Every structure is written in structure tokens, then in C-alpha cells.
Amino acid sequence: MSLLNPTHPANVFRFCPRCGTRSLGYDNEKRFNCSSCNFVYYLNAATAVAVIVRLPDGQIILTQRRFEPAAGKYDLPGGFVDMGERAEIAAIREVKEEINIDLRVEKLEFLASFPNTYEYKGICYYTCDIAFVAHYDGPAIFEANDDVQKVMIVQPSQIDFDIISFDSIRNILRLYIEKIG
Ligand SMILES: [Zn+2]
Incomplete structure (x- = not known):
């Protein structure tokens, strides 16, 4: 899904929900990953x-x-x-x-x-x-x-x-x- 959309979660979620730092990254497809604490979260379609x-x-x-x-x-x-x-x-x-x-x-x-x-x-x-x-x-x-x-x-x-x-x-x-x- 296009990251050009300003309301895509990757453009809205700023902080890692586990450690609270700004180290949360997104792989441009579906995976959030925190480089500080290794938190991982997959974004999937909602049914x-x-x-x-x-x-x-x-x-x-x-x-x-x-x-x-x-x-x-x-x-x-x-x-x-x-x-x-x-x-x-x-x-x-x-x-x-x-x-x-x-x-x-x-x-x-x-x-x-x-x-x-x-x-x-x-x-x-x-x-x-x-x-x-x-x-x-x-x-x-x-x-x-x-x-x-x-x-x-x-x-x-x-x-x-x-x-x-x-x-x-x-x-x-x-x-x-x-x-x-
Ligand atoms: Zn973290």
C-alpha cells in the first residue's frame, strides 16, 4: 500500500509502543520494527x-x-x-x-x-x-x-x-x- 498516503499507519505511528523511543521503522510493505528493542509488528488487512x-x-x-x-x-x-x-x-x-x-x-x-x-x-x-x-x-x-x-x-x-x-x-x-x- 502506498506510503504516499499521509494517513497510512507508517506515517502516523511515531513511537515504538514497547520502548517509547523514536526507533520505530517500517519496511514499506507490512512490517514495523524497532531498532532499539526489536519490537516487531505486522500490519495486515482488517476484515x-x-x-x-x-x-x-x-x-x-x-x-x-x-x-x-x-x-x-x-x-x-x-x-x-x-x-x-x-x-x-x-x-x-x-x-x-x-x-x-x-x-x-x-x-x-x-x-x-x-x-x-x-x-x-x-x-x-x-x-x-x-x-x-x-x-x-x-x-x-x-x-x-x-x-x-x-x-x-x-x-x-x-x-x-x-x-x-x-x-x-x-x-x-x-x-x-x-x-x-
Ligand atoms: Zn522499541
Whole structure:
């Protein structure tokens, strides 16, 4: 990942978290190393999930983001996977938190994964966003909760990609439209 990005962790972390000196180096790829105390830390992609909730008529759910990054843009329900959590469980949890519907693990189909960058409070998280499709035939009542300010129900072919939040979400939606429509 490009170190030209001023919010890349290598441009933000100044001190070794173990010995507190300014001896923390970065190998320009993924490894922090302190030349004073030999502290080593690998920077890896953070896992996140996004869910295409598909209704019986083929429409899907988009969620308008309440907060930065990409406040006001449209996203898929989803979020970061907690440590020790399965991606499928994170998908179900985030969908419940954001739009208050109940999905089951058996209803989730893996679609694809795409990398993304997520800037939050001056630091960039490099993520791997795992996309699932959920065929949902329960009650069509979708709340806008948590970090969602509005829910939009759309035919995938009608989506305006200029209002979509992130590269990964655009890639997920494009692939979905290509494969399923
Ligand atoms: Zn150190």
C-alpha cells in the first residue's frame, strides 16, 4: 500500500509502543520494527463484511451513511469483523444492528471480496471486505439504526454509482449485477 498516503499507519505511528523511543521503522510493505528493542509488528488487512439483502422481487437494500467516512453516501449493511468472530456472524450482527432484520447463517452466500481503504479520524484502515448475498423473505420492515440514517430499496440495475460510498462496495455491486442482475 502506498506510503504516499499521509494517513497510512507508517506515517502516523511515531513511537515504538514497547520502548517509547523514536526507533520505530517500517519496511514499506507490512512490517514495523524497532531498532532499539526489536519490537516487531505486522500490519495486515482488517476484515470487514458487506451484505446484499435481496428481496423476493430482486430489489436490494442500500443504507445511507450517517457518519464519516463517506457520510451521506450509500453503502451496504455491514462493518468490521470483531476479533474472535466469524465473518458470517459479523454479517448477521451488523444487519441486525443497522436495519433490524434477522438473517440466518444458512441464508448467506459468499459472493466475493474486495480491498478497501477506510479513513477514520486521521488514520487509514486497509480492509478486505467480504461480500455475502442473503435471500431474505421475512417482513419487509427495515429500520435505519446505528450509523445508518436512511434505508433505500432499489433494483440493482437502477443504482447510481456516484452515490455509492466506497470502491469495494462499487466493485461488489458491479459484480453482483453482472452475475445475478
Ligand atoms: Zn522499541
